[in-house]
Amino acid sequence: MRLILAAVLAAAAVPAIAQAPAGLPGSANAAAVTAGTYAVDPAHTQVTWTLNHMGFSMLSGQFGAEGGSLTIDPKRPAATKLDVTFAINKLSTTSEQFKHHLESKDFFDAATYPTARFVSTSVVANGNRAKITGNLTIKNVTKPVTIDATFVGAGTNPMSKKLNFGFRGTAMIKRSDFGLGYALPVVADDVKLDINAAFTAQ
Template identity: 40%
Template sequence: MKLLPIALLSLLAAAGSVNAADYKIDPGHTMVLASWNHAGYSNPTANFTGATGTIRYDEKSPEKASVEVIIPIDQVQSFVPELNDHLKSADFFDAQKYPTATFKSTKVMLKDGHLKVMGNLTLHGVTKPVTLKAKLNKVGIQEMMKVPAIGFDASTTISRSAFGISKYVPMISDEIELRITTEAHGDK
């Protein structure tokens, strides 16, 4: 059950553009959800909390966006304490040896109102290319906090065995669906 939000998440930002703005990912408003199939009977989900990073985004040139995210593996929450411990163990994430996962974008494309965010996901000591399908939710001033803000949703599917996490495949699915939602804030 390799769940790595890669990505996280759903993030973007434009590098090198004069109109680009940098936003810091808000861990309290960011969720990296992973789901998998368990022996054909159920589709459990786990949330990787505490993601941090930076999104650079230019509304005039979304294809220049970039994102860098760090995901603390030891903060996985499956809502089942024993499963949390098992996911952190050497059978799966080996969180003691590999405490974080990272995603760094390499290219962003705009197509049919959606962003394709290509980048490198490093998980369990292995780096592989991953493409996120992302949707810009909103850019503006977050009224409660009075700061510039941006929000995205993103998704992808990864093969956990490609990252060296193959325990119990195929009984526990190799394919892990990642869904990410994030809010990030700029400076006042």
């Protein structure tokens, strides 16, 4: 879970967090992001979740984006709107057996609830960072979530010739809040979300 935003950072970004290596078409130049509505780039947007598995190890999996948009006006960063849908029915793990269990009714019930969604409700920008608060919906349960986001970079994609930009972010949720309480407390309730989000001009 979006979630989630970089343009927000773009709107108020000060000197870049780091200069991009020579040769990369994008750089941490927030001024390159102009006002408008941008489409989520599903091929380059990922949400990785991680939790403690029985106290023995940390376990991760990943969702990709199904679609969505980010609307931003650099002169009004607080008005930024993010809406992203994630493909629960296309989750990725290192084990097919584990993947099928996660898709079952014990967890996500992906056949009934194939997607999750994050919709922002407020954005507070501070330099190249932002706190993006919004509503995350999983299995028809909606809860507030805050993403700590950092602008990565922007520039013209040499393949599409369109402006692309992105951000990375983190958030914490409790899986039990979304009806995902199977195996509690043997498997941890707290889940860390690591978000890599990419956007492209439409």
